[in-house]
Amino acid sequence: MRIPFVRGGAEVLAEGLRRVLTGLGHQAEIVAIPFKPYPPERILDQMLACRLLDLSETAGTPVDRVIALKFPAYLIPHGHKVIWMIHQHRQAYDLWQHPLNDLHTYANGGDVRAAIHAADTKLLPQSRGLFTISRNVAVRLKTYCGLHAIPLYHPPQDAGRFYTRPAEDFLYFPSRIDPLKRQDLVLEALALTRSAVRICFSGPAEEPDFERKCARLARKDGLRNRVQWLGAVPEEEKRDLYARSLGVLFPPLDEDYGYITLEAMLARKPVITCTDSGGPLEFVMHHQTGMVVEPIPEALAVAMDSLWDDRERARQWGEAARQRYDDLRIDWDNVVEKLLP
Amino acid sequence: MLINWFSPLPPAQSGIAHNYAMQLLPALARRHEVVLWTDQDQVASHVQRIARVAHYDPAAPPWREINNGTISIYHLGNQPDLHSGIWQVSVCQPGIVVLHDLCLHDFFFMLWVHYRKDPGSYLAALERWYGAEGRQAGEAYCKGGIGAASMAQQFPLTREAVRGALGVVTHSGQALTELRETPACPIASLGHPYLAAAEAHYQRWLAARKAAPGPPYRLVAFGYLSRNRRLEAVLAALAGMPERAQFRLDICGQLWDEGNIRAHIERLGLGSLVKLLGFLPENLVEHRLSTADLAINLRYPSMGEASGSQLQFWDYGLPTLVTRTGWYASLPEDTTAFVRPEHEVHDIRSHLRAFLADPGAFRAMGARGRQTLESNDPAKYADALVQFANTVWHRAPVVPALDLAARIGRDLSAWLHPAASAYLLDRASREIASLTDDRRSAASASERQSGLPLA
């Protein structure tokens, strides 16, 4: 699916997969259908629209496989469809009635939610293979739809270009500035740290209200010098920041997957995350490759102090993280092998 | 307009071929380009002089050639060997269906169960239109538990024959309504086309009749004589009349069950009065009709068909005996003698006696019948048919739209939650309608009055 004008993880994944498949000698193309999920009845329209499309052949030559990534595109019929699910339409599932989402505020929100559930439950099993990008997504699928899916990890973009350097005096939090990523929680925690922990934030800000809230928190009592806002940075600079950081902060709310966790591991850095962060929990091992703490400022503050105060341990955790990454065999060859047996 | 015409053609033994098509095609082909599509091995040479004859294999019709035409007109009737190819093509390509019989149960039964050994399709069709009750009746019928007439009356399967048609033509809209099998597309009721013979011909026939006055008076029955042509009733009526020797009965036509009829004739001792002449070629038909005194044209139960042969009898000025049902019930009172279905034998005898008492009165009835033929002018029929074709062709986009709607319906029923179906079905219907609506096109309808589709 494509939401016009929004660049996000899904495009990166799709493009990565396409490149890998082409590299292996297949003809691979990305078919991106526009998706506007509001008002809720539009979702129904677009579900039907996807059912009406035909990808069985092009100009007389059969299309052998379809790999579908997102709702509602994964509803497009095809005789040999494999689903590698980035996520379902979360607003109808785990984010239903979440304050940050609005499907439930519409009069027909409940009806549309029921329709999404029914469609997923009835049509997903028609695929020849059902995979997800993480165990987190697979668990949701099992919980809400009773469907069994296999988690299949993939590398972040330019995985081979991450490197490490001796740690400098800052923790790094790369992510778009968004309530679900919880920069505000981190700032509240920063105010409670005992040591003079410094944090570098990078990433575009697309939520003006949230941006203002974070700016306000960062201006409090002596935090001003300890916080840096870099905005959107080019990939090279991002990799450099990873490399030089002491550790990486990534405590999002129920992330599907989380490239950041993997990028940190590739850069041999420990990760601080939270017990409700979702995807990162599949990679971060508490007190081995980083820290997993309660999503409250006090706990995060303790975690940040831990890293800050024991640099050697932080370095060791970073090395262990890299080892874990390698052990997990997160590479495109593995992905293609599973998707196209 | 280039018309793809699909009907039985001479020498096929069918009233549609000899009466209907031969009456209409000369008039139609004079005004429009017509291609006569056939899957028959043979087509009479005089037909080829009227319009180009093209052959098709029902299993693999030559669509490229067929699509040179503007619209296809399919003629359906109850004889599977003559109409199954036509029906097969009509299923693939929407066109106009002309129903020569309204009740087509026998056609589908013969085609699917008998010829194709595919009772599944037969039962599925019954279920499609008549639900579980239809399917159960079909199963019982296949086992022999229900009579054919009853089956045909209850489950005529007319709508099956016109599924996906752009338009339907019948000879009697009344009869179609009575059947309660109204198709979902426009219907036109056009009287049967018939070009009355020239007055000079008619006079010759009258002279031939005068030159061979009875008694014995010659009764004739013509055509594809199936069970519903009531031959048994006629034979029973004759057998029970002391005056029977004043009549001769010539049965000219293909008999549905020749052995049975012969046995019947023997059993009733009518061997010297009744002759089975089989299907007669054109030249012998003229002789038979011009020297006949009364034509027996009974039908019960009516299959909803109009009778080309009735018009032919009138052409010869022949008085006729018809059953008061279906199309025949609408014939003017003073142009034919009527037989009530519940009192067949009685009414037949009573009319035969009346004939003996006053043959002239009957001849006058025949003459009045001939006068009504003016309104059956084939040129008028041809024009009406083409006008209807033009009208329904503008509905052409509706067919794929309905198809799409059915497909969506099937798909949605597999996954759409009831809570959302009202909205989505409505939205889908409205969008499909907007794709096929011709609000704007209606405004430029003047461009189309010439009858030619745009480019």
Place this chain on the structure above:
Amino acid sequence: MRIVVVTSEVPFIRGSAEILAENLCQALSAAGHAAELISIPFQQDPPNRIPDQMLACRLMDLSEACGVRIDRAIGLRFPAYLAPHPHKVIWLLHQHRAAYELWDNPLAGDLIHHPYGPVIREAIRQADRELMPEAKAVYTISKNVAGRLRRFCGIAGEPLYHPPPHASQFHKGSAGDYFFFPSPVTGLKRQLLVIEALAKCREKISVRFAGKSDNPRERAACLEAARRLNVEHLVEWLDWISEEQKRELYANCLGVLFPPMDEDYGYVTLEAMLSSKPVITCADSGGPLEFVVDRQTGLVADSVPEPLARAMDAVWADRRCAAAMGEAGRARYADLKISWENVVERLLC
């Protein structure tokens, strides 16, 4: 402004339509807009599924994304241009040609081979007639396409020319000893006609064909004909060439042959003009006729071997005239003021 360019695509097929859509997006970006390309997959076989995809496009909502308005939608191809938008502009590449002028074309009509062909054709025409006027403005890529639109649908479209890709990189070289015919090998481009004409030429003419063939049968037919007519030695087949090689071949040819059947637009004509070369085309070639001026910038011949051969002979024999026509072609291109800036300005006005 935020603009979506909506087109349909056949996955794995990349042709001039895809390139045009991308170039349009680039031109819009260059003019300071945020432009995105939306390509809807379109499968035309079996034809009775075409209405499904028309409906799929009608069900799309391009009015906004993430709460921010999308200001314009520019529709390029069937059925994508049916997608609704409050401010939609159509820049028509071509309609679904099999339902229109290619209906009974022996080389390309495919709907006519299906039993449902006629009713689908009517459905497509009906939808175009009813729904194209939803657009605030309808443009076409050429007068030829506009003419068809008026003839079949009674809709007026304004022709709006655009440059071929990499227009600035075409150049004039020397006048070599070959005619150049770059095009995919298909019946509609009529390489076969050129081969048949070549057999009737009096001059000893050399022709270089360049272009892939999606259909091996078409290619084989051409090779067969060349063999049969004994002109094998006069023709050269260059299957796949790079853009740079193509420009060189243009630059150094004597003239360009481009006699397609009813071409929508025809980059080849413009590329030839940009390379200052005369163009030989046919009276029924469509698009090229909007640019080639007979006996000034090239020659227009009847689409039969004999007259085409005469035209080829004429250009081959008189090099000076050929060069002059080439120059005139280059001047004509300049006069027509064909630019992406102009396209963007017209589409968004």
